[in-house]
Amino acid sequence: MYAQVLDGLRVIGDGAYLDGTFGRGGHARGVLEQLGPGGRLLLMDKDPEAIAVAEREFGGDPRVSIRRGSFAALADWDATEAGLDGVLFDLGVSSPQLDVAERGFSFGKDGPLDMRMDPDSGESAAQWLAHADEREIADVLWTYGEERMSRRIARAIVADRPRAAFTRTAQLAELIARVMPRGDSKTHPATRSFQAIRIHINRELADLESGLDGALERLKPGGRLAVISFHSLEDRVVKQFIARHSKAPPANRRMPVEVAFTPRLRAIGSAIKAEPGETESNPRARSAVLRVAEKLAVAGGRGA
Structure with a gap:
């Protein structure tokens, strides 16, 4: 524009x-x-x-x-x-941030689960997902992503993370796709969740x-x-x-x-x-x- x-x-x-x-x-x-x-x-x-x-x-x-x-x-x-x-x-x-996998913004490119616009400030998405409780995660997904399946996704994240911490974008995207099948939609199931987490991490x-x-x-x-x-x-x-x-x-x-x-x-x-x-x-x-x-x-x- x-x-x-x-x-x-x-x-x-x-x-x-x-x-x-x-x-x-x-x-x-x-x-x-x-x-x-x-x-x-x-x-x-x-x-x-x-x-x-x-x-x-x-x-x-x-x-x-x-x-x-x-x-x-x-x-x-x-x-x-x-x-x-x-x-x-x-x-x-x-x-440019979306195109660089290492920045962790895109579910379409596997990279570190970071999402910080300023990588020297605050906690990364991976750090937040490691400690946030189920209700907090669900609230973020709903408030900033308007994700209707926010509770189901949050429950799955909390259930899975003791076995393997979420450190890669592909991990998170695959989990969301698993608990929220795409159906006929052309939009990736992780779209709203990634948007929500990014907005939260960067305030x-x-x-x-x-x-x-x-x-x-x-x-x-x-x-x-x-x-x-x-x-x-x-x-x-x-x-x-x-x-x-x-x-x-x-x-x-x-x-x-x-x-x-x-x-x-x-x-x-x-x-x-x-x-x-x-x-x-x-x-x-x-x-x-x-x-x-x-x-x-x-x-x-x-x-x-």
């Missing part, structure tokens, strides 16, 4: 922009091409491999600043204090909520927020965040005094989907949803 993102951000030559999920830099390159000598581009990513690419390709550009870390902490980065004209989050796991929804708050804090009036989501849980968080800051809450007859509401965001259009040409060349884009919002100035204040 390259063109749609750049249109949504409405890049100005001397503006300041933050790409909170650098990945391999596709969107960052597009923003940088539109920036003049006075523009700034701030790049963040949890993944050390992504940061290495950013340093190699953009480290010599005086307009670019790079920081390894989660966009959840973007407001704590000194470089954002002057304000931003645009913030981009491209959520979920990146294609993706909690980080998204913090990142959205940070973006709103650091955006200048007129600045744009653009977020690409790849599944309904992420998109729901983004949609509700924009609505909460752009629409007055419903009237409550139990409240004797009406609470004043000052909008801080304006939704730019509705949800944007990838065009057919892109989905044909990039099947992952089929589930992509882009939402864009603009920060409003607050009367009598700076809009911060």
Whole structure:
């Protein structure tokens, strides 16, 4: 969704922009091409491999600043204090992460059961599955994967792990396939479970909520927020965040005094989907949803 993102951000030559999920830099390159000598581009990513690419390709550009870390902490980065004209989050796991078996994200490629976007932080999926109880595992599979067979899968994991710890992606995928036959579905039985465990291990929804708050804090009036989501849980968080800051809450007859509401965001259009040409060349884009919002100035204040 390259063109749609750049249109949504409405890049100005001397503006300041933050790409909170650098990945391999596709969107960052597009923003940088539109920036003049006075523009700034701030790049963040949890993944050390992504940061290495950013340093190699953009480290010599005086307009670019790079920081390894989660966009959840973007407001704590000194470089954002002057304000931003645009913030981009491209959520979920990146294609390079899926393609490398050693990262442990894909059930289609056997590798270590890791799933951490930052391999130097927190516990891996294997470590979590080694100690989590049946109820916790089931809750994660249901909450973050909407997996209807969450209890059956969790029960099987807990029953099997005393015999052999889950250390490989193939082990986990095979167990899920065994207890949850595919039937006529073209989707692998492990799809939802792998998604759920990944979201849990990386605190993706909690980080998204913090990142959205940070973006709103650091955006200048007129600045744009653009977020690409790849599944309904992420998109729901983004949609509700924009609505909460752009629409007055419903009237409550139990409240004797009406609470004043000052909008801080304006939704730019509705949800944007990838065009057919892109989905044909990039099947992952089929589930992509882009939402864009603009920060409003607050009367009598700076809009911060």
